[in-house]
Amino acid sequence: MAPSIFDRLRLKGKVALVTGASSGLGHRFAEVLVEAGAAVAVAARRTDRLAGLTKAIEQDGGRAHAVALDVTDPARIPAAIAEIEAKLGPIDILVNNSGTVVSERFLEHAEPNWDKVIDTNLKGVFLVAQAVGKRMAGRGKGGSIVNIASTAATVANKGTISYNASKAGVVALTRSMAMELARYKIRVNAICPGYFVSEMTAPYLGTEAGKEYLARVPMRRAGQPEELDGLLLLLASDAGSFITGSCVVIDGGETLDRA
Numbered sequence: 193m194a195p196s197i198f199d200r201l202r203l204k205g206k207v208a209l210v211t212g213a214s215s216g217l218g219h220r221f222a223e224v225l226v227e228a229g230a231a232v233a234v235a236a237r238r239t240d241r242l243a244g245l246t247k248a249i250e251q252d253g254g255r256a257h258a259v260a261l262d263v264t265d266p267a268r269i270p271a272a273i274a275e276i277e278a279k280l281g282p283i284d285i286l287v288n289n290s291g292t293v294v295s296e297r298f299l300e301h302a303e304p305n306w307d308k309v310i311d312t313n314l315k316g317v318f319l320v321a322q323a324v325g326k327r328m329a330g331r332g333k334g335g336s337i338v339n340i341a342s343t344a345a346t347v348a349n350k351g352t353i354s355y356n357a358s359k360a361g362v363v364a365l366t367r368s369m370a371m372e373l374a375r376y377k378i379r380v381n382a383i384c385p386g387y388f389v390s391e392m393t394a395p396y397l398g399t400e401a402g403k404e405y406l407a408r409v410p411m412r413r414a415g416q417p418e419e420l421d422g423l424l425l426l427l428a429s430d431a432g433s434f435i436t437g438s439c440v441v442i443d444g445g446e447t448l449d450r451a
């Protein structure tokens with residue numbers, strides 16, 4: 193008989209890295225990976241927040257390590273990975289979650305803002321995934337990379353032109369990486385969330401326009417970060433052993449009539 197699905201979802205003995213774990217979805221991803229048994233490296237620029245997260249994880253009996261990482265700084269990435277490996281061991285699971293947005297219409301979008309968004313959301317994924325992917329491939333034990341894209345990859349949201357382009361890039365990157373890395377038993381998938389409650393979305397969701405938007409979502413609300421738990425664990429664990437190159441939308445039906 194095949195091992196139980198509940199056993200295959202467990203991550204005991206695995207090491208995960210979550211970028212952008214200092215708030216929002218990344219913070220939750222770190223918590224659920226620890227709950228499933230993984231040791232988790234949490235990375236971001238705001239290390240004070242990471243320290244609070246690792247303390248809480250350790251108080252609950254989990255293993256975690258905080259690492260300062262700006263994903264737009266290629267020089268910092270090898271040192272951050274070496275630090276994680278020294279503290280927790282080789283990385284089996286990478287969640288590329290760091291992200292940012294600048295709200296400006298296309299004709300007004302300033303080039304430095306374009307660069308900031310593309311460098312963080314797209315080039316940052318490339319840089320971190322390439323560095324971790326090389327380690328996974330060299331080790332020969334496979335791995336799972338989960339890139340956090342967005343429904344903005346496929347629907348034309350107004351006023352977030354560089355964000356939309358960056359997330360479409362993440363989807364393309366995911367599919368191409370999956371093709372090239374399958375031979376190393378490294379699976380690469382993307383999650384495309386719709387609106388979830390976080391620091392990134394709170395300013396918009398709190399406005400009248402945001403509330404009206406949510407009223408048009410079939411489920412009439414934004415998602416809560418923990419509603420991504422199941423999909424993350426499926427993609428990260430052996431339960432998803434034949435899933436690669438997938439980009440899974442999880443949006444309460446928001447884009448059903450637009451995608």
Ligand SMILES: NC(=O)c1ccc[n+]([C@@H]2O[C@H](COP(=O)([O-])OP(=O)(O)OC[C@H]3O[C@@H](n4cnc5c(N)ncnc54)[C@H](OP(=O)(O)O)[C@@H]3O)[C@@H](O)[C@H]2O)c1
Nearest residue numbers: 212214215216217236237238262263290291387388390392
């Ligand atoms: N919430 C949603 O509705 C939603 C929907 C679709 C997709 N997403 C995606 O989900 C991911 C998480 O977003 P969120 O909603 O949780 O937003 P958030 O609360 O603003 O979190 C963004 C995270 O990214 C990190 N980050 C930003 N720039 C960084 C950089 N240069 N280097 C390293 N880390 C950086 C931030 O940490 P520091 O500032 O401490 O570095 C923070 O931890 C993003 O990729 C976002 O595009 C979110």
